[in-house]
Amino acid sequence: MQEPFPFNIRVSMAVWNALYLKDQRFVPDAGKTPEWNHGAYLVNGLAHCATCHTPRNALMAEDDSRFLAGGSLGTWYAPNITSDATNGIGGWSEAELVQYLQTGRVAGKAQAAGPMAEAIEHSLQHLPDADLKSIAVYLKQTAAVGGTEAQPRYSYGTPDVKNEEALRGATGTVDAGWRIFSGSCAACHQATANGTGNGEYPSLFHNTATGASQPDNLIATILHGVDRTVEGHARFMPAFGDAASFTDRLSDQDIADVSNYVLTQYGNPATAKVSASDVAVLRAGGKPPFLAQVRPLILPALVVVVLAVIAFAVLRGRRKQSA
Template sequence: MKSPKVLYIAMRLLQSAALAALGVAGSAQAQGSDAALIEQGHRLAIAADCAACHTTPKTGAAFAGGYPIVSPLGTIYASNITPSKANGIGDYTLEEFQAALRQGVRKDGAHLYPAMPYTSYTQLSDADTAALYAYFMHGVKAVDQPAPQTSLPFPFNLRSSMAVWNAMFLKDSRFVPDASKSTEVNRGAYLAGALAHCSACHTPRNALMAEDGTKPLGGGSLGPWFAPNISADPNSGIGAWTEAELVQYLKTGRVHGKAQAAGPMAEAIEHSLQYLPDEDLKAIAVYLKQTAAISDGQSKPRFDHGEASASETEMRGRATDVDAGWRIFSGSCAACHQANATGTGNEAYPSLFHNTTTGADRADNLIATILFGVDRTVDGKPHFMPAFGDAASFTDRLGDQEVADVANYVLSHYGNAAVKVSAQDVQTARAGGKAPLLATLQPAIAPALGVVLIVLILLVVRGSRARRKH
């Protein structure tokens, strides 16, 4: 997939062409106003990370949809949001565009699934939705290509049910600045809450897959990955990070001695956050540092676990009594992360101690990183780790027990030794992560509804017979 920087150049050329076509209808001043509005919409689309979902990686045209979003309830395909009248949103009015963004309702009245984070976008201002509309209508190339249709199992395929879900969980209101907070904090709250939709990933979900408002930014599962607690708690969250470190992480995806971005966060940085102005990133950092602290009982920060160890070199040459995880670490990990796990001086390969992935109180992200690797491009430079769980991308594919062995070796020598990984944990991650309650109940929902329907019919029949007797 083209990077946002390449897309930016392409879109600017498209903007010029669109404005040239519109020029006959207005004055030079009007054209300048249109150009400014389109450019504002382009910046907002990057901040909202629209390309990450609506552009299929490597092969897809910009915003033409088709990207498969694997959810616990089934695969949801992102729609075509180019100005194509046949397959995109080209015939949407501004009001219909706003309804899709804010209420999750398409032009035809069908409901969108909240994989499209309208529960966050509902906070967008009228001015910003108008700018986004101008950009997608006049700054994006129309692609007459239909996106695959989403087909979820019953009853999740009933889009009308989302009306009930929205009535229960959608807070359909615009962002209102907090008068007790600074302008910078309010700017950060708008960027993080409305545009970057941080809570959509970093807040846990309830049984009906809605955000748990009692634990905002307290961490949430994303299939095999886990979006960590980013509240202001000093141990469980990011309270012990400095604002400068948070800005660096959001811009580059790495902070030495703390964290490296992988999975969904790497995508957010690659396609969106790295392109935000420094003042916007600082506003997000300032906002996060003053959020309500959500504690999950950790006694020290995730990045404060582990230390360098000579165990890798000490075990070399032993004929017996060799840790199974050491064999894998020595053969597949030590060459890049170094024998004592300090990483490389240029930080291309991070340290495995003082690392939020190995110091967490759960191993989701460590397992997922081993299985699926790391692949993010920042400032034109790729940061890559092979996917050891994928036979198609790596010849020495590791089995579930092997991944568990090397994960436990890393945790016991360099990370949070209290965390243990089983082969079953790896198998679950490889399959897409632990299914939520709603997904596990799905096979029983149809039979249960059938039983309810039969009972209702019997009650109606019984009542009818009783009335005839009287």
């Protein structure tokens, strides 16, 4: 499918390349270990981690001042993976990072979904242990970049041993989010949100999706589910927002209600309250980047500029004639 104007004008890339293209080969840092350099080569070359995990500027170039500090992928959010102990992976051990890259799961910390699950399933799980170890060594030594987190994302929450008992069969007003949780989530994640003992379904506390300062990945997981296969073993959660799923399709308000319930009961209660409109935006693919938002205005703006230039030229010509 052809790109819309002005993105279909390939010559415009010459300007972008002049501003942002880094056309150079990898140069090892003589002051670092061979393992660190190998990790740097993998992270910044073959794995291109910055493509997702580095925020972008108005022209969609990576913001090098916040290298690996997290970036929006539309529906999903690629989190901070710098060495910052609170906002990044500074609190992870090298062994935990290797385990995550191999399996997509570290109990009590995180589970991979969306694009990261795809990266692990189709790429990272197949790397030799030495490569994954080098990646972990490099990431643990990246420059720390702070953010909005007050404590590590995986450190939030506790099990809830009373709510389900107290609310089942209760009369009067009952939290709408609990109704969704009890009917659609508790069967797998358990009524206490502990998850299953065999690790098939994770706990909803001590979980980066529920402990983040923004709810995008929690909402995206409810909308699109989890589907990754590692070493022939499938890890699956059904989607509750996709029409093709065999589960009940939850409305935007339903997903907002259950998200707020989970965040309050098991995750980061300071996360901004989710609204139905927030869910609608993510269901549609996320907030468009700046360039996509202004695209409809570019052609009219060019027309105005051309007309202004013509008017100026005509006015200047008349002045010369009158002089």
